[in-house]
Ligand SMILES: Nc1ncnc2c1ncn2[C@@H]1O[C@H](COP(=O)(O)OP(=O)(O)O)[C@@H](O)[C@H]1O
């Protein structure tokens with residue numbers, strides 16, 4: 001490796017190898033060590049086939065690049081290393097000359113998550129449009145109904161007045177629901193201000209602890225060095241409140257919510273066809289509830305998906321939309337011991 005290229009090589013955010021004409025691993029970068037969970041020392045000088053197994057698609061790609069093809073991309077390849085699955089990746093092999101091949105792996109999971117969170121945003125957008133229209137259409141007849149009930153109640157006995165009160169109360173409940181649904185559609189483009197993560201975590205936690213999460217214990221594991229992110233503090237606060245509310249509703253009495261923050265400078269995500277994005281700020285909201293029902297695990301971010309009798313199923317859809325509006329990602333892990341939502345966000349950059 002030419003010395004001036006070495007730092008670039010090592011810093012490449014995806015696993016990369018140089019494979020010799022004999023199929024021997026000549027160079028390994030840092031990301032490859034992490035992805036393969038094998039040290040560079042172990043891998044260099046060994047046959048690639050010894051790790052991937054004979055007949056692996058990765059070997060095919062290398063062979064094709066060494067042959068006529070020069071550059072080969074295989075999509076959605078199951079990559080194994082030393083007999084263990086390492087996940088699905090797009091595999092790219094490019095001939096460097098003399099039969100040497102540059103082999104690059106682009107793990108799919110992160111790009112997929114970003115893709116999915118963007119499609120959630122579209123779903124939320126169309127819901128928002130419909131919500132605004134519906135809200136408008138419902139409000140007028142509703143005003144008529146409750147106005148008429150008020151007029152009626154004047155000439156009624158106490159018993160019958162109870163009934164008109166029910167009409168008014170329920171009409172008010174519909175009105176509140178309409179307001180909430182409409183607020184969902186109202187969100188304009190988010191502000192682009194520096195937002196201190198720990199401030200909004202603190203605000204969200206205090207709001208939760210004073211109300212719906214009064215029965216919960218909070219644990220905090222904060223990395224104090226986190227720089228501000230960018231966007232709207234109010235909307236990000238809404239994200240956290242929604243996650244805390246779900247956690248409080250899921251966890252047993254005396255349950256524990258763990259709030260964690262971490263900073264990973266240098267973490268870059270690349271999305272096909274998009275600029276690569278740096279999302280080094282991580283916020284995690286974890287509970288020790290029974291986990292998300294398996295039947296809805298793949299759809300929790302879709303609007304109107306709910307297992308709760310009085311749930312709207314809009315909470316996580318909103319979370320996903322706000323995160324996408326902020327150029328971030330939300331990810332969720334859940335099993336019978338609890339549920340964790342992870343938020344990844346960009347860093348605020350001073351305009352120059
Ligand atoms: N922390 C959690 N633990 C278990 N299930 C959860 C959690 N968060 C969300 N869910 C599941 O996801 C569904 C959708 O959540 P959400 O979009 O906030 O709608 P809602 O809370 O109105 O049902 C919930 O009904 C619940 O089944």
Ligand SMILES: [Mg+2]
Nearest residue numbers: 245246315316
């Ligand atoms: Mg909810």
